Amino acid sequence: MAIYFYKVWQPYGCFSNFSEHAIFIQGAYWSTVEHYYQAQKFVDTEYEAVIPVIHKVGTPEEAASLGRCSTRKPHPEWDIRKTEVMRKAVLTKFITHADIRDILLSTGDRLLVEDSARDYFWGCGADRSGQNHLGKILMSVREEIRNLLPLSIGVRNISNKP
Structure with a gap:
């Protein structure tokens, strides 16, 4: 059974x-x-001045609004870069915070779906x-953390014998 997530106050909201x-x-x-993520859109562009503004705003909603403003254009290669930028940030988030890492790992092999009605790229x-x-x-x-976890606690993953 799939796990659908979207709003931070809903179950699995930590995935947002x-x-x-x-x-x-x-x-x-x-x-x-x-x-x-929103700040990275403007790295190496004429709009770099907005990066510290995005960094300082108080809410992710404000950051998203600044990053989506149509008067600023993201880096020309943003569509190529964005998935890797997101992956690095999400990996960092779940490596950093043990409480939500445990929640992610508790999902087993279930399908995870961002339940955004408006987003057909990041969501469903x-x-x-x-x-x-x-x-x-x-x-x-989730899979990468599973593979890293035994190494981080000094236990060898026996299924990966040389």
Whole structure:
């Protein structure tokens, strides 16, 4: 059975990029994954001045609004970069916070789906035909953490014998 998530106050809300789980990445603390993600759109562009503004805003909703403003154009390669940027941020979030890492691992092998009616790239869209890239990233991160966990506590993963 799939796990659908979206709002931070709902079950599995910690899977949302808006959840208040700070990350330290590329030498800076970011309040949420959403803050970091939205700022990365403008790296190496004429709009870099907005990056510290996004960094400082109080909510992920404000960060998203600044990042989605149509007067600023993201880096020309953003569509190529965005999935990897998101993956690094999500991995950092779940490695950093043990409480939500445990929640992610508790999902076993269940399908994770961002239940966004409007987003057909990161979520499933209104008709559930979306690409669900955030869910796919979370499942990939879940698997990576599973593989890293035995190493981080000094236990060898016997199924990966040389």
